[in-house]
Structure formats: C-alpha cells, structure tokens
Amino acid sequence: xxxxxxxxxxxxxxxxxxxxxxxxxxxxxxxxxxxxxxxxxxxxxxxxxxxxxxxxxxxxxxxxxxxxxxxxxxxxxxxxxxxxxxxxxxxxxxxxxxxxxxxxxxxxxxxxxxxxxxxxxxxxxxxxxxxxxxxxxxxxxxxxxxxxxxxxxxxxxxxxxxxxxxxxxxxxxxxxxxxxxxxxxxxxxxxxxxxxxxxxxxxxxxxxxxxxxxxxxxxxxxxxxxxxxxxxxxxxxxxxxxxxxxxxxxxxxxxxxxxxxxxxxxxxxxxxxxxxxxxxxxxxxxxxxxxxxxxxxxxxxxxxxxxxxxxx
Numbered sequence: 001x002x003x004x005x006x007x008x009x010x011x012x013x014x015x016x017x018x019x020x021x022x023x024x025x026x027x028x029x030x031x032x033x034x035x036x037x038x039x040x041x042x043x044x045x046x047x048x049x050x051x052x053x054x055x056x057x058x059x060x061x062x063x064x065x066x067x068x069x070x071x072x073x074x075x076x077x078x079x080x081x082x083x084x085x086x087x088x089x090x091x092x093x094x095x096x097x098x099x100x101x102x103x104x105x106x107x108x109x110x111x112x113x114x115x116x117x118x119x120x121x122x123x124x125x126x127x128x129x130x131x132x133x134x135x136x137x138x139x140x141x142x143x144x145x146x147x148x149x150x151x152x153x154x155x156x157x158x159x160x161x162x163x164x165x166x167x168x169x170x171x172x173x174x175x176x177x178x179x180x181x182x183x184x185x186x187x188x189x190x191x192x193x194x195x196x197x198x199x200x201x202x203x204x205x206x207x208x209x210x211x212x213x214x215x216x217x218x219x220x221x222x223x224x225x226x227x228x229x230x231x232x233x234x235x236x237x238x239x240x241x242x243x244x245x246x247x248x249x250x251x252x253x254x255x256x257x258x259x260x261x262x263x264x265x266x267x268x269x270x271x272x273x274x275x276x277x278x279x280x281x282x283x284x285x286x287x288x289x290x291x292x293x294x295x296x297x298x299x300x301x302x303x304x305x306x307x308x309x310x311x312x
Contacts, residue, residue, distance in 0.1 A: 172206060
C-alpha cells in the first residue's frame, strides 16, 4: 500500500464515518439497538427524525465540510494559513449551515476574528467564561498530520486554538496529528510513550483518556453519556482505541457508529485514522454511495498531488 491510497483513505474515511455516524448521533447505545437492531450498515437505514432530516442519506455534515475547507486553504496558499482558513470558516458561517455549534456565532460576529483568530478566540472565551473542551476541531488534526513537518504539534495546537481556546482540545489535537503522521508514514500507530509525553506537556487531564484508549475496554469510555458525549478527549480516545484494538476499517466504522453518542464526529475521526492505517481499498463498499463522492475524489486527488510536491 502506498501513501496515495492512505491519504485517499483518510479523506473518504472521514466523510464515510461522518455520513453514516449521523444515523446514530446523539443516541444512547440502547437507542441504537432499538432503531437499528442489526446495526447501522447502510445509509438507507438512517431514520428521518427532526435532526437527521436536515441532511440527505449519504450526505456528510459540517465536520467534513470544515476538513474540505482546510484542505482547500492549504492547497491554495501553499501552506497552513490560519487567517485564510479562518476567513473561509467565517464565510461558511454566514451561509447558516445546519447544526453549526452555537459558540461559532460569537467568533464569526467579531470583525477582527478572521485576521487575529487565536487572539480573538482567547479573549472571547475568557470574557464569556467559556469552559467546554468540545470536539469540533479534532478532524482538522488529521489533515495537519498528513502534512507532517517539524512543526507538526505546534500546527495542530494552532489549528485547534483558532476556535477552541482550551488546552484539553490542544492536547487532543496534537495527539491525533502525531498519530495521523505515523499511520501515513509507517502504517503503524505512533509510539504510546510519545503520546503520553504530549498529554503531560500540554494538558495532563488528557492522560486518563489516553490510558483508557490504550489499555482499557471501549465501554470504559462511555461515549454515549449525554452529559459528556461531546468531550474532545472522548472523541480522541474512541478513535485511538479503534486504531489500537480493531483489525479492519470496517470493524472501526461499525464499532464506533453502533455506540451512539456524538457518532458522526467520533466515526469521522476514527475512520480518518483507519483510512490512513488500512487505505482506501479497505473501506466498506458503502463509501461508493456517498452523495458527494466525486467532490471528495477531486479534493483528495489534489491533496495527494500537493503532498507529493511539497511535503513527504
């Protein structure tokens, strides 16, 4: 397997996990069993309630839209450019996307945010007493991991901090980026001791979840707990657990989706890493039924060319 297949696997893995995970998003594991007795295995099964009817079956959500925006920004600017990415996010916000997280509105409403995203985000979070280490920024770290370079962890922290001014989010982002880089370059998970060092250096509160992912049972994460299902640390840990304990991309997808919780984000992140580990060819066949398949094929192909010419 070559790195081209791994990169394509990452992009399509994120889109697939996102689109199928929508079907169990915000459900408990018991609710998943009720609505999908044999497990959720195809887009056609996705129930049409007040939340899920905002998207067509097989359509990815905001999680993948933002990944595509980041990739487009990097390719057009020739590097990670925080201001350009912030400007794209802000423009996207004016289009009233479905299910956009509420605190994005306060960021985008600030006229200086796109030019000074980290500084403005820090000020808004501090002044408003925001304390929510949520998972919305984590998928960006997979893209950062594919870029590599000596500033990998710094870039991962920065790409998270432009919207999430919390060191728990920063630590999770850095850990995911390092894992993505290792899977792309070697096909093997990053050294656990290295990830522990990152957790201890940026925010030791991340370490508990890292340890569960490596040594514990999947159920220990309680990712469908309604009071914590959006935790960045849980999303990070569920993805890492899948990489360390599942044997195929298909097993990763179904294990995460059938667990409920914030399933679209959890599955998108886990499948982004699984795509890097196992490659595009190992993804379940339903990937071909993604509504915007051709768009993702174009984005991933151009990103592969960008990496070939500029990074790896």
